[in-house]
Amino acid sequence: MDVKEVLDIAMLSGEILLTNGSETYRVEETIERICSAYDIESECFVVPTGIFLSGCSKNDTKDSISLVKRIKERTINLHKIEMINSFSRSLKDRRISYDEAMKFLKGLDSAPSFPxxxxxxxxxxxxxxxxxxxxxxxxxxxxxxxxxxxxxxxxxxxxxxxxxxxxxxxxxxxxxxxxxxxxxxxxxxxxxxxxxxxxxxxxxxxxxxxxxxxxxxxxxxxxxxxxxxxxxxxxxxxxxxxxxxxxxxxxxx
Known part of the structure; x- marks a missing residue:
């Protein structure tokens, strides 16, 4: 998986956390954990209204990419936060493909929650x-x-x-x-x-x-x-x- 794909997964995970009421430090920690699982060196800065993320391969520091995401809406959904936490931690034991990861993250919008x-x-x-x-x-x-x-x-x-x-x-x-x-x-x-x-x-x-x-x-x-x-x-x-x-x-x- 290349640097851009890893950063896309990390950025979407951070966006879901931030838009659903997560703390800033948790968003940064999750993004760094996901990048580390795929051997990507990353630096991220998160505020309640935006995420700034850059990363490069540990083998090729010249292959660097930066992403910015503006957060306009925020709500509270602790269930989604818990699912992202579990997802980021599971990558340490089992890396998954880009398509599988994005399918999971995008599927959280329709994931079953409390009645x-x-x-x-x-x-x-x-x-x-x-x-x-x-x-x-x-x-x-x-x-x-x-x-x-x-x-x-x-x-x-x-x-x-x-x-x-x-x-x-x-x-x-x-x-x-x-x-x-x-x-x-x-x-x-x-x-x-x-x-x-x-x-x-x-x-x-x-x-x-x-x-x-x-x-x-x-x-x-x-x-x-x-x-x-x-x-x-x-x-x-x-x-x-x-x-x-x-x-x-x-x-x-």
């Missing part, structure tokens, strides 16, 4: 637990679970609309506040504060904060600052959405 109903159930259980954690009753937890499942489902189905960064979090937190006040006013009395806290927890950027701290611990200061800033903007958007919804409902109702 969608389990994701909805997890969102509901998480919101119920957080509502109860803040001293709420079971009925408030159930309402929070209902709202979070509704928000999670709507957010997932409307991802085809390319909203501005952080604007989607603002919209969904705004709708959460409206729903909580509406239910309290016209359906049954609830603790609005605990219901809103439980409902918006599915929007909270927990992975971004965790990865930002872990990147800092590994010395990737630039990536750490980017991820923590992204988390801060997301939290600000969520807070603004809830605050504006409560302010509007105060005067309309």
């Amino acid at each position: 969608y109903y389990k994701s909805l159930l997890a969102a509901g259980v998480t919101s119920f637990a957080y509502a109860m954690l803040f001293g709420s009753s079971a009925i408030n937890g159930i309402v929070a679970a209902f709202i979070s499942i509704l928000i999670y489902y709507a957010e997932d189905k409307i991802t085809v609309i390319n909203l501005l960064p952080f604007f989607s979090e603002f919209i969904w937190s705004f709708i959460t506040g409206i729903l909580a006040v509406f239910i309290n006013k016209y359906i049954l009395p609830i603790n609005i504060d605990s219901v809103i806290i439980g409902s918006i927890i599915v929007l909270f950027p927990g992975i971004a904060i965790t990865n930002g701290i872990r990147d800092a611990l590994y010395g990737d200061i630039l990536s750490s600052q980017v991820r923590l800033a992204e988390a801060l903007y997301t939290v600000t958007a969520i807070g603004a959405g809830v605050g504006i919804s409560l302010l509007l409902m105060k005067y309309w109702m």
